[in-house]
Amino acid sequence: MTPNLSLEGRDVVVAGLLVSGRRVLLGHRDPGRSYYPDCWDVPGGHVEAGEEPAAALRRELAEELGVDVDEPRRPPDAALLGPEVDFRLWVVPRWRGEAANRAPEEHDEVGWRTLAEAVSLRLAHPGLRRILAAALGVEYWAAAVAHDAAGRVLLRAAGSDVASGPGPEPGGPLPSWEVEPGSADAGTVRHGLQRAAGITVHVPGETPVALVEAPGRALAVWDVPWPEPEPAAAAERAPGAAVERAPSLVWHEPGAARTRLAAAPALLAAVDRVLGWGEAGRR
Numbered sequence: 001m002t003p004n005l006s007l008e009g010r011d012v013v014v015a016g017l018l019v020s021g022r023r024v025l026l027g028h029r030d031p032g033r034s035y036y037p038d039c040w041d042v043p044g045g046h047v048e049a050g051e052e053p054a055a056a057l058r059r060e061l062a063e064e065l066g067v068d069v070d071e072p073r074r075p076p077d078a079a080l081l082g083p084e085v086d087f088r089l090w091v092v093p094r095w096r097g098e099a100a101n102r103a104p105e106e107h108d109e110v111g112w113r114t115l116a117e118a119v120s121l122r123l124a125h126p127g128l129r130r131i132l133a134a135a136l137g138v139e140y141w142a143a144a145v146a147h148d149a150a151g152r153v154l155l156r157a158a159g160s161d162v163a164s165g166p167g168p169e170p171g172g173p174l175p176s177w178e179v180e181p182g183s184a185d186a187g188t189v190r191h192g193l194q195r196a197a198g199i200t201v202h203v204p205g206e207t208p209v210a211l212v213e214a215p216g217r218a219l220a221v222w223d224v225p226w227p228e229p230e231p232a233a234a235a236e237r238a239p240g241a242a243v244e245r246a247p248s249l250v251w252h253e254p255g256a257a258r259t260r261l262a263a264a265p266a267l268l269a270a271v272d273r274v275l276g277w278g279e280a281g282r283r
Contacts, residue, residue, distance in 0.1 A: 016061045077089060123206075201224050
């Protein structure tokens with residue numbers, strides 16, 4: 001077996017993201033694999049000792065997909081650094097041959113996915129969502145459907161609505177933040193609410209509940225149950241007390257929240273999926 005290239009204790013892994021129109025090619029890792037089982041990733045593999053990363057990319061895509069690509073002469077389009085892996089990704093808009101699953105021992109399935117389909121998958125790394133969006137020329141934002149036990153929803157103060165959804169304020173009434181390079185969207189939501197409202201929230205699940213798309217932008221919507229206050233700190237931890245520190249965010253009763261969201265049907269549908277308003281949320 002040829003040893004892998006290792007830098008600073010990390011294996012160097014290269015990946016090629018094939019892009020065709022508004023779709024990207026992803027592969028599903030078998031549930032029985034030792035590393036990153038039962039998740040979707042970008043085709044590629046380890047750089048062997050003595051091998052240049054660009055040459056490794058060409059070799060891996062030939063082995064896994066049966067396509068021939070030119071060795072890139074530019075730096076990687078994206079990178080993710082983990083405790084054991086130095087991951088480098090190139091966007092591949094052109095190749096020769098028909099892409100197919102030539103290495104079923106690596107992936108039990110490969111397939112073309114739109115951005116909306118891809119973000120709903122269990123991905124090998126949460127930072128891949130932003131990378132996929134960037135490869136498709138889309139700004140990627142994350143929004144919070146923050147709701148408390150009484151069914152209230154945390155929205156921007158009146159005056160910040162954008163009827164079409166993602167736009168100058170991509171979340172419209174929903175608090176939202178652009179996902180920065182190297183960040184995960186759930187982490188962006190958590191840190192955004194920490195800065196805005198001064199409270200730590202738990203963002204459950206690995207995938208957003210919905211993706212709202214507009215020309216050039218995509219908004220991943222996350223379910224954020226507001227933490228219940230501890231008995232000894234109810235005054236400080238109650239939802240209203242926390243948001244007093246963030247006058248740009250206001251709690252809305254369900255009826256008022258539906259009214260605010262009515263001008264943006266796609267956002268309303270996303271919030272509906274979280275709160276289960278049903279037909280009442282669409283009137």
